[in-house]
Amino acid sequence: MIVKGNLIDCTDKCTIRIREKSCILIKNNVIFNVYSENMLPELLKDEKVVDYKDALIFPGLVDMHLHAPQFPFRGLGTDMELLDWLNTYTFPEEAKYKNIDYAKKAYTKFVESLKKSFTTRAIIFATLHKEATILLMDLLEESGLKCFVGKVNMDRNSPESLIESTDESVEATKDWLDICKGRYKNTFPIITPRFIPSCSDKLLKELGKIRGSEYGLQSHLSENPKELEWVKELCPDSFGYLDAYDKRECLHKSRFPAVMAHCVYSDESEMKLLKDRDVFVAHCPQSNICLSSGIAPVRKFLDNGIKVGLGSDIAAGYSLNILNQAVEAIGLSKLYWRYIDKNSRPLEFAEVFSMATRVAGSYFGKVGALEKGFEADLLVVDDSALNEGIDDIRKRVERFLYLSDECSLVAKYVSGEQIL
């Protein structure tokens, strides 16, 4: 199949690449090649062409961090900082997913919304409930989206309604991974200790073992000052928050690296460890504003060669639209420059776009670019509400970034399959 339109993606040099009226040849879910309109080989003249005319075609966007069970209360309760917010709003909501009927209703709505969004791939927290987590994975599998999903582990400092014993947590995780085996094509389990305060040393070490060389791991890191203090108390053996995970043997080399959300307060030594352990940072700017967490030093992460993707962090963030997160990321980087460090140059358009496509995509393999050999994740966008009188496609792209809620998603392909 050939898909035709104005192609926009990011090169591996982090520059925006625009190819007007060009053709993507898709074979076996993968981009076989890209041709300009006039250079289409004779051999392909009879191939089926889906011509999206003047539409903009982007790689699918990746959401590196969100909590599916929190979807029902996004846009509510952003008047507290992290720890109070967890106890007041989040834990009571997550406890409801013990009830599989509730889970089915809520997760169905979440998956429908994610499917309609600009996101093609996501790395997702479920709850600690094994059954509801499998249900969520089944629904995601059906949607055609490609996701990592984690059954959450919590064996301490959690309410009675949302806690497991260490042994229960380990056993449920093993069971869950067994159930997942061979069940999914698009959906992958990922080891998911909630964060240090919710997980005993023993549990973390066991999860590290289960992870082995096969699974990725996602968790939270250095989000809020009070959380940092607490982690320091809980882990007197560690020189920092990431080091606490590392000392509990969670960060070893594996097929899929670790993903750490937030990293607002990561200092030089934590950055070094992030780099050494090949950890992906999920930057969640909207969440960091809503919970008054602060501004992550993203420019420094980039300067240190750390991979940074973007996360909606539903429901501490309220918008599923990753482009809104990209705009917030630019905005926060400007304030960081203004108030915290005049040496930290604000993020540019191409950089946040790259984070949401090529960088975060690399967690999934060859994903996130419109390039030979990449999986064919495509967004086809009608920006006609905004492009009147604008001939320059780069400008159309910039406007789409800021005003994407005023554009419409015409079609969405994930790994070559059209799902919208």
Add this chain to the structure above:
Amino acid sequence: MIVKGNLIDCTDKCTIRIREKSCILIKNNVIFNVYSENMLPELLKDEKVVDYKDALIFPGLVDMHLHAPQFPFRGLGTDMELLDWLNTYTFPEEAKYKNIDYAKKAYTKFVESLKKSFTTRAIIFATLHKEATILLMDLLEESGLKCFVGKVNMDRNSPESLIESTDESVEATKDWLDICKGRYKNTFPIITPRFIPSCSDKLLKELGKIRGSEYGLQSHLSENPKELEWVKELCPDSFGYLDAYDKRECLHKSRFPAVMAHCVYSDESEMKLLKDRDVFVAHCPQSNICLSSGIAPVRKFLDNGIKVGLGSDIAAGYSLNILNQAVEAIGLSKLYWRYIDKNSRPLEFAEVFSMATRVAGSYFGKVGALEKGFEADLLVVDDSALNEGIDDIRKRVERFLYLSDECSLVAKYVSGEQIL
């Protein structure tokens, strides 16, 4: 006429007031009274009732600061600070409004968009072109929105394509005010010196005289550090930016007070003068992020009894939706608390809602509340995409604030006239 639904507004004590299934009786453009469903007087039983069922009914929102001619490039060119941004993007665009055909096309689109938005009233910068300004005012008048509009004055430090001599500027302003007399029901002229760097001392003094006791005045204040330095150089007689306006006799008491946009760097002495001269602050959080300006000390303004409204500041801000500005205002106040002043408590939901309705509304008279004697500006909102399973109307309102782009505007009344 009676309008029925769930009424939400802000009291004069800055608390959210919710009256479920209640009736607003509108007489002569004004809210004659509000009744609960069961308490509707016998006399009114035969009155025509428009029943919006479970919809949310809010007062109309007020945009205290925006530039109509910049609407075509919102979402573009936010990679510079104020002064470079003006020279690179803004002045060349504004110069185009000399051409009345261009102005007609662009302003028509702007007015259509404003009409469809949650804004019922706005305070607007046009350009220095008299003819195009009248055209904009004619279009706004036709829309049914209620707006103050200013022909801009600029007689120095401006490009050749966008400058007047002092005398031209004064004469054109007088002509324009003459043309406005008797021409409009909903549209009001407001004196509009661009900002100190663009206006000579003589021009400002003349504009102060023209303003007299009849007209309001809008301008920009203390937005960007480099702008502040420049103003200091230009006005060595003044102890601050607002004092420069004051010494040039622009801030005297009049029927309509002055409105100053931004005030990011207003210090204690400037706040005192803001209060003394009864100036309204138009807080433009999105703009202040996009142009890396900084965070305005809004909590301090409130503590000092200064009136603060919200402005989209199109096109330094990109969204016409004032609720997006309200969310940004809360977010910035959290970062202000985190990084600048731990004594500045973050803004609450009720406070930003009050800014956008009751406080900014007061510039227009009795406007911005669903209360006896207030002009009947109403927004009827269908939030059914978001309210499933939420019984508490306060929560529905909070969600609407954060996720208003996912709700639909069912009807819009301005001063009792239904315009949507």
